[in-house]
Each structure stands twice: as C-alpha cells, then as structure tokens.
Amino acid sequence: MVSLLDIIGPVMVGPSSSHTAGACRLGLLARCLVGGTPEHARVELHGSFARTGEGHGTDKAIVGGLMGFRPDDERIRDALGIAEREGLDYRFEKTTLGEENEVHPNTVRITVERRDRSTVMVGSSLGAGRVLVTEIDGYPVEVTGNYHTIVLVAEDIPGSVARIATILAEDGINIATLRLTRKARGGDAFMVIEVDEAPDEKAGADIGALPWVRWVYRLDKVSA
Amino acid sequence: MYHSLADAIRDAEASGKTLAQVALEAESRDQGRPVAEIRDALGRALGVMRGAVSRGLVGDLHSTSGLVGGDAAKLREGPGGPLVGTPFRDVLARALAVQEVNAAMGVIVAAPTAGGAGVLPAVLTGLADARRLGDDAVIDALATAGLIGAVVAQRASLSGAEGGCQAETGAAAGMAAGAATEMLGGSPSQAGHAVALAQQGTLGLVCDPLGGLVELPCVFRNATGAAIAMAAIEMALAGITFAIPVDEVIDTMGEIGRAMDVRYRETAGGGLAATPTGRRLARERLFQIKRSGG
Numbered sequence: 001m002v003s004l005l006d007i008i009g010p011v012m013v014g015p016s017s018s019h020t021a022g023a024c025r026l027g028l029l030a031r032c033l034v035g036g037t038p039e040h041a042r043v044e045l046h047g048s049f050a051r052t053g054e055g056h057g058t059d060k061a062i063v064g065g066l067m068g069f070r071p072d073d074e075r076i077r078d079a080l081g082i083a084e085r086e087g088l089d090y091r092f093e094k095t096t097l098g099e100e101n102e103v104h105p106n107t108v109r110i111t112v113e114r115r116d117r118s119t120v121m122v123g124s125s126l127g128a129g130r131v132l133v134t135e136i137d138g139y140p141v142e143v144t145g146n147y148h149t150i151v152l153v154a155e156d157i158p159g160s161v162a163r164i165a166t167i168l169a170e171d172g173i174n175i176a177t178l179r180l181t182r183k184a185r186g187g188d189a190f191m192v193i194e195v196d197e198a199p200d201e202k203a204g205a206d207i208g209a210l211p212w213v214r215w216v217y218r219l220d221k222v223s224a
Numbered sequence: 225m226y227h228s229l230a231d232a233i234r235d236a237e238a239s240g241k242t243l244a245q246v247a248l249e250a251e252s253r254d255q256g257r258p259v260a261e262i263r264d265a266l267g268r269a270l271g272v273m274r275g276a277v278s279r280g281l282v283g284d285l286h287s288t289s290g291l292v293g294g295d296a297a298k299l300r301e302g303p304g305g306p307l308v309g310t311p312f313r314d315v316l317a318r319a320l321a322v323q324e325v326n327a328a329m330g331v332i333v334a335a336p337t338a339g340g341a342g343v344l345p346a347v348l349t350g351l352a353d354a355r356r357l358g359d360d361a362v363i364d365a366l367a368t369a370g371l372i373g374a375v376v377a378q379r380a381s382l383s384g385a386e387g388g389c390q391a392e393t394g395a396a397a398g399m400a401a402g403a404a405t406e407m408l409g410g411s412p413s414q415a416g417h418a419v420a421l422a423q424q425g426t427l428g429l430v431c432d433p434l435g436g437l438v439e440l441p442c443v444f445r446n447a448t449g450a451a452i453a454m455a456a457i458e459m460a461l462a463g464i465t466f467a468i469p470v471d472e473v474i475d476t477m478g479e480i481g482r483a484m485d486v487r488y489r490e491t492a493g494g495g496l497a498a499t500p501t502g503r504r505l506a507r508e509r510l511f512q513i514k515r516s517g518g
Contacts, residue, residue, distance in 0.1 A: 002225050002377050004251045004370030005265050007399075008335045008344075011272045014326030015288075015438035017334035018383055018490075048385045051491050052436020055289065055510060057329060077329045100486065105385045127383025127391075128336050128373075 003146075006223065010129045012071040018106050019049065019056030022125025024076060025222040026108055027065020029133055029145055030121045032219045034114035037067050041090045041112050047105035049125070050094035062108065063090055070222075071129065097122065104132075119217075129223075136217070139190050140181070145222035147176050147194035152207060152216040156182050156189040164207055168195065171203045188214065225250055225374040229402075229416055229470045232371060236412040243402070243412045244364035247371035266366045269333045270359060273322070273345035276332045280321025287327035289509035292439045296321035299447075311354035312454055319346035319450040323443040335366075336373040336382045339389075339431075339438045340396035342446030344369055347400035347453050351408065361407055369403035372419055379471065380478030384431035384490040387481025393442075393449035394426030394477065400449075401456035410461050418460035420470040425452045427473075428480055430488035432495025435506030441496055 012021040031037065043062055045053050053059060057076065064079035067088060075082060083090055097103045104124035111120045122135035123143075133143040136151060143149050150168075154160050161180060168175060174196040182189040199218055208216045226232040226247075236246045248259045255262075279285070283297025299317040307313040323342035326332045332341045348369070352362045373382065376395045381387035401422035402415040410418065426449065434440045466473070487494030496502050 001254055002374040003255060004225065004247060004262065004367060004374060005269075007370040007373035007377065007382075008266060008269050008366050009333055011269065011331060011333050012338060014329050014332055014338050014341075017336075017338040018385060019438075020329075020338065021334060048436070048490050051493075052433075055435050055437035055439075057288070072331055074329075074331065105486075105489070105491075106383075127381060127386060128377065129334055 006128060006130060010071050012129065013074055013076045016056040017129040018125045018127050019053060019058045020061045020076070021071035021129040022106065022131050023049070023058045023061040023108070024065040024069065024071045025129065025131045025145055026110065026123040026125060027062040028068070028070070028222045029123065029131070029143070029219055030110040030112050031066050031068060033119040033121055033136065033217050034112045034117045036114055037086065037088055038112035038114045039087065039089060041066055041088065041110060042093070043090060044093045044095040044097070044109040046095055046097040046103060046107040046109070049106045049108055059092055062110070063088065066090070066112065131222070141190070141192055142179070143192060143219060145219065147196070148198045148221045149219040150193040150195065150199060150204070150207070150216065151219060152191050153188050153214045154191065154210070155212040156186055157212055160189065160212065163210065164191070164193070167206045168199070168203060171199065173197050173199055173203060225254055226371060227375065227378050229372065229375050229419065229474070233412040233416045242364065242368070243371055243406055243415055244367040247367045263363050266363045267359065269335070270362055270366060272331060272333050274349060276322045276325045276330065277318045277345055277349060279330060280325045281317065285324050285328040285330070287324070287437070287439045288329060289435070289437055289439060291434065291437065291505065291509055292327050292443045293324050295443070296324055311350055314354070315346045315350035315450050315454060316447045318350050319343055319446040320443055322346065323446040327439045327443060335369065336377070336395050336399065337384070337392045339384055339442050340392035340446065340449065343393060343396035343449045343453060344400045344403070346446070346450045347404050348407065351404050355408065357407065365403040365407040368406050368415065369399040372399045372402045375471070376474050376477070379474045381481050386489065387478065388429055388484050388488050389431040389445060390426045390429040390477050391481055392431065393445045394423060394429050397426055397449040397453040397456070398423040400453040401460070404453065404457050405460045408457070408461060414460045416470045417465045418456045420466040420468065420473045421459050421464070422453050422456035423473045423477060424466065424468070425456070427477060430484065430495045431490040432488060432497045433490065433492060434497050434502045435510050436490065436492040436497070437506070437509070
C-alpha cells in the first residue's frame with residue numbers, strides 16, 4: 001500500500017532516493033539479521049547499483065545502514081571512514097545476480113557476519129526510497145521494511161501459526177500481515193509476519209526457543 | 225490510497241471537498257492515523273524543504289564531484305533576463321537551490337525522489353510566498369502532491385532506473401502542477417488537467433546523468449521541470465483542458481518507461497552522459513572522488 005508520506009519523503013541525505021536512501025535502508029535491514037553492526041560485510045552490487053553506485057554514495061549509504069545510521073543521518077557522508085574506526089570490515093564487488101528482466105536494476109546481495117551469526121540477504125531499491133528484501137539465506141521472501149517484521153523458518157507442523165500468534169499476543173503485539181510459504185508438504189515452512197509494534201528481545205527469544213523453529217530474525221521498521 | 229486520479233477528482237467534486245481533503249482522508253483510513261498527525265508529518269517535511277531552499281540559495285555549496293553548485297545564487301542575484309523580479313524566476317532559483325543541496329549530500333525531502341526533489345518545494349514555497357499563503361495551505365498542497373505521486377507510483381513508476389527522468393522530474397512536475405493549481409484556488413478537475421498538462425510535456429524524458437551522479441543535468445532539469453509545472457498551472461487556471469484523461473497520460477508515461485532502452489534509465493550509458501564531454505567529465509570527476517576518499 002502506497003502512503004502519502006512515502007511519496008512526500010523520506011527526509012534524507014542526498015543525492016539519490018534509490019541509490020542513497022534505499023541503499024541505506026537495505027543496509028539497516030541486513031544489520032538487523034545479525035542483531036547489530038557486523039564485523040564483516042560483503043556487498044555485491046548488481047545492475048545500476050554496480051554501474052553508478054559510487055557517485056551516488058551507495059557504498060557510504062549501505063555501510064552507514066549496516067552501522068545503524070538512518071537515511072537522514074548526515075554521518076552517512078563519512079560512513080566509510082567511521083566504519084574503519086568502528087571495526088566494520090567491508091568489501092564491495094560488482095556482480096550480475098540474474099537476467100536484466102528478472103532482477104530489479106538496483107539490487108544488492110549483502111553477506112553479513114557478527115559473532116557466530118552469518119547471513120545472506122538479497123534486496124532491491126524500488127525507487128523513492130522504497131525497498132524490498134527478496135531473499136534471506138536462500139529463502140524467497142517479501143519484506144518491505146514498512147512494518148516491524150519477524151521472519152522465521154520452522155518445521156511445517158499443525159498449530160505452528162497458532163502457537164506463534166499466541167506468543168505475540170501475550171506480548172501485546174498486533175499482527176498486520178502473516179504469510180506462510182513452504183517448499184513442500186511437511187518440509188520447512190517460511191513465515192513472514194509484519195507487526196504493528198516493535199517486538200522485544202523476549203518475543204524473539206520465545207519464538208526462537210520453540211523446538212520446531214530453526215531460526216528467527218527480527219527486522220526493524222525502516223520506512224519514513 | 226487512490227489508484228486513479230479520476231476517482232479522487234470525482235469523490236472530491238461529489239462531496240465539495242478539495243483533493244487535499246480526500247487525500248488526507250484516504251491516508252488516514254489506510255494507515256489508521258488521524259488526519260492531524262499526517263498533516264504534522266507533512267509540516268515537518270515542509271520545514272526540511274524550506275531549510276534546503278534557504279541553504280541552497282546561500283551559494284557556497286559544491287557537489288561531491290564539484291560538477292555543480294553555486295548556480296541558484298546566480299539566478300537570485302545575477303543579471304536579469306525577461307523573468308527578473310517575477311515569482312517564476314524565484315521558483316527556478318529555488319529548484320536549483322534544493323538540488324544543489326542534494327548533490328552536496330545535504331538533507332532534503334525526496335518528493336517524489338531525491339533526483340526530482342527540487343521541483344515541488346520550489347513551486348509550492350515560491351508561489352505560496354509570492355501570494356503570502358501560510359504553511360497550512362502548503363501542507364494541504366503537499367497532501368495533494370502526495371496523492372498525485374501515489375497514483376503515478378501505482379500506475380507507472382517513480383524511478384529513473386525504471387522509467388527515465390519522466391518518472392522523476394516529470395512526475396515531480398505533475399505533482400507540483402496539480403498541487404499548486406489547487407493551492408491557488410483551482411478546482412479538483414483543474415488540478416487534474418494541470419497534472420496532465422505537465423506530465424505530457426515531460427513524456428519520453430530520459431535519465432542520463434554524467435557518471436550516474438545526480439548532478440548534471442539533474443540540477444538543471446529540476447529548474448526546467450519546475451518551469452513546465454509553472455506553464456501547466458498557468459494553462460489549467462486559465463481554464464485550458466487536456467483532452468487525454470490524466471490517468472491515461474500517467475499510464476503512457478509508464479508504457480514509455482518500460483520501452484525505454486536501459487542506456488536511458490540512470491545507467492549513464494546514453495544521452496548527455498555518453499557525449500564525449502560527458503564521458504570525459506565523468507572520468508575526471510569519479511577519479512577525483514576516489515582519490516579524495518570521499
């Protein structure tokens with residue numbers, strides 16, 4: 001759903017809503033997947049991101065996002081220098097993630113590592129600062145960052161949705177949307193749950209503690 | 225949010241409301257937020273827009289590459305042409321100003337995008353200041369502009385990488401034209417014609433920035449985009465109508481964008497970016513950016 005405030009916004013550091021603000025948001029989402037500023041980040045730029053990213057500050061914006069800077073944070077201008085001081089070891093590469101008509105022109109694959117966690121995210125910057133995460137650790141997803149989002153992979157067993165909904169309800173968290181997909185019956189089920197309130201550590205831990213949940217990520221809302 | 229401007233115009237005229245009102249009500253329903261809260265958020269955006277206009281008019285900013293900067297101040301203080309002393313010239317100066325701030329990695333409101341961020345604040349604040357209209361009127365105009373942009377986003381595109389510059393400064397010109405027409409007393413239907421008149425004038429506009437930097441021609445294209453918006457506002461308020469319905473003009477922009485060669489969609493592969501001088505300047509400036517570590 002398009003919001004007026006997405007169109008009249010975001011307030012951001014220039015020069016490009018897709019290549020700077022959107023890139024920063026993708027960095028913020030990748031940061032969430034490892035729960036903080038990663039120690040290592042490999043950033044593979046595709047299409048227009050690869051061809052024109054440097055002059056747009058795409059590199060600074062993604063690295064800024066990985067450090068938790070939001071798109072209107074003027075520190076983005078100096079993000080590469082700050083990253084070196086903060087111990088974020090980043091590497092940029094140009095790549096091709098698919099055919100021109102299949103992959104959005106502004107797409108990036110970010111591999112982040114922090115402590116014992118490592119994860120791979122593919123996301124696109126759709127224009128006007130809007131983003132879409134399309135893949136996490138090889139699973140197809142659709143995460144916009146317009147809501148606080150919980151992403152999890154669980155065994156496909158009866159009652160799994162009810163159990164998770166109960167945990168969220170106990171924490172006073174209202175579900176906005178819930179999408180469940182699976183590769184095969186009885187195989188792993190992939191759940192993307194968009195919620196109205198920011199889920200706390202406890203909700204994440206409670207869901208993660210369920211024996212049939214393989215992993216769970218919390219992604220912060222990153223829209224304006 | 226509305227998917228069709230014709231629907232929004234019909235709803236507004238049937239209930240005697242403005243497009244701003246129906247836009248705010250639709251947003252309130254969609255997002256479950258009170259109208260007052262949405263207007264507050266638009267008011268904050270207006271504050272950032274005014275800040276960028278003032279900052280850019282000082283004239284001391286230079287872009288990351290040094291390719292652009294200082295021209296807004298020339299238009300404000302330099303020798304005059306036929307528009308000297310008119311709100312039109314002031315609007316052009318403001319469009320350059322915001323875009324110079326953007327190119328210098330300063331803070332702007334991407335409305336609808338950063339590359340097209342100069343048009344809307346220039347036209348709305350320039351005309352509001354000339355007519356001594358208060359911020360409430362400009363906030364309403366921003367809601368109308370948001371509605372128009374939302375329709376363009378759903379029917380066509382707001383991304384230069386997808387649709388060329390017609391989807392950025394072109395869309396911005398349509399948003400500014402419709403919003404300012406209403407702000408200056410035009411009916412919802414006149415605002416719709418203003419959008420169509422502005423958007424038709426930017427159909428086919430390519431996105432061809434030197435080196436892919438949002439600098440050249442982007443800074444100047446915001447000024448010319450604002451000029452197209454001004455022409456559309458003048459025509460619409462004079463009662464001129466455009467025979468192709470506004471939604472169909474927007475659809476046409478989307479269709480042209482989809483057919484546009486990738487060289488003309490923010491890849492620096494064609495247009496001005498691919499001229500001998502464009503290539504040389506981009507090479508020199510990108511080298512400079514790398515060397516300075518900036």
